[in-house]
Amino acid sequence: MNTDYILAIGMLIGVFSIPAMMSAYADERPPRASMAAFILALSLMVLAYVRQPGGYTLTDLPNVVVTVIADIIN
Template sequence: MDPDTLFVIGLALGVLSIPAVVSSISKGERPRIATITLMIAGAMVVWAISNKTGGYPIESIPKVIAKVISSFT
């Protein structure tokens, strides 16, 4: 799979799992599934960064997201 696609999917999973972690903690429950999802998202992002030559500079992240989203449409 393309590192750009994995990077964007990892970012999306990470962003979406943060509210689940906060919700579970506020209810007094253990955030098991949300934590596992967050770790998977982190692994996807790390794998994408390590397999992309030069990595992902901060200023290129919006361009990468736009490129991946436009490739799906």
């Protein structure tokens, strides 16, 4: 799997896990599933960073997302 896809999937899971964690804290229940999703997201992003020669920078992230979306559409 391309490292761009791994990074984009990790960012997507991370974006969806943060509101789930906040909801769990607001309802005073343990955020087990959302925390597991957040850890999975972080591990996917670290995996993509390690596998990419030269790594990623913050300025690369929008290009990665647009490239993955364009690949999915085409």
